[in-house]
Amino acid sequence: MAKNPTLQNRFQQFIQGNPRAEWADDLAELSRVGSERRADFLLDNRSIVGEIKSLEEDPCWKIDEEVTRLQEERGFIVVGRVHLKGIFSNFPDSDELSRRIMRRVTRAIEHALSKANSQIESTKRLLALPQADGVLILLNGDIAILDPGLVRGKVQSLLDEKDGSGLTRYPHVVGVLFLTEKHRVRIIGRSKPLGLIIAKGQFPSFGQTGNALIRLLSEWATHGGPDVHHLRSPQ
Incomplete structure (x- = not known):
């Protein structure tokens, strides 16, 4: 019996079919640069570079x-x-x-953000997109303990963290879109999974990028994904 596609599989297929997006593996410019790790997709005329990561292990x-x-x-x-x-x-x-x-429970979140930061940096460099915003799409299909409150707190602290020189530790990620199908909210008799956008503190241009991610949530529902409830993150 065939397994149901995972949240990651479904979201990747959604991005690959989205007219606003370009799938990085399909780009001729990147096929000529060897095996260097790169992000998954570009969005909105390459103003956004995005990487998709899925939380797979229950900690x-x-x-x-x-x-x-x-x-x-x-x-x-x-x-x-x-x-x-x-x-x-x-x-x-x-x-x-x-x-x-x-720290142990949320280590996978930190690992995902660190890898995404590196992949987004290399993609921006390879495609000469220094002004593009980098975003991480973080997916949780079935892990109860990694709930929106815990993930929001961890991601926000990581995004705002500084290194020993006082520089942002993850300079190439300005925000994270967290999608969870494990955690739901009931609205007017309907159970909806949650979507949460978490922005790096005081980032000046995230309004436009944030709006692009909100639109992505709406398109995800239209594509055939669940009607996601956008749980707004306090700024």
């Missing part, structure tokens, strides 16, 4: 692993289902323990 096992390690090191017992705050509340380093687990 819940990392939480279990950390709790087991702490049980062995500190000699406590967990019975039944207990919130992490309840486990850590009696430890003086509870905040650091929570941060450690969240």
Whole structure:
């Protein structure tokens, strides 16, 4: 029996058939530059360079692993289902323990953003598009723990993070479009998956790029994807 296409497969097909987009692997200019990694697509007359990444691994096992390690090191017992705050509340380093687990749980998000930044940079350079905005399309088909609140917080902190020289750590990504089919909101009796646009803080031209991504959400629904509810990110 054939498997249903994944969210990533469906979104890639949508982009490849979108008249506003150019699929990078189909571009003659890029076929002549060897095997250097490049982004997935260009949008709106090459004013936007986009990369698609999908969150595939459920990181819940990392939480279990950390709790087991702490049980062995500190000699406590967990019975039944207990919130992490309840486990850590009696430890003086509870905040650091929570941060450690969240770093592990969200590591795939950081990895996706880092790779996208590199691929967008190379594509802008190869195609001589220094003014193009780079965006990451981050997909979550079925991972419950990576909910919009958690993803928004992690992505926003990464987008605004500076390196040791005070420069933006991911200079080639100005925003992220997060699409999740695992998390839904009920509106007028209909269950809709969520779409969230997260912009780099104070980026001056993201209004136009943000509008392009909102339009992309609408086109995704028209294409045959689900009618996505745009969960607006506070600026």
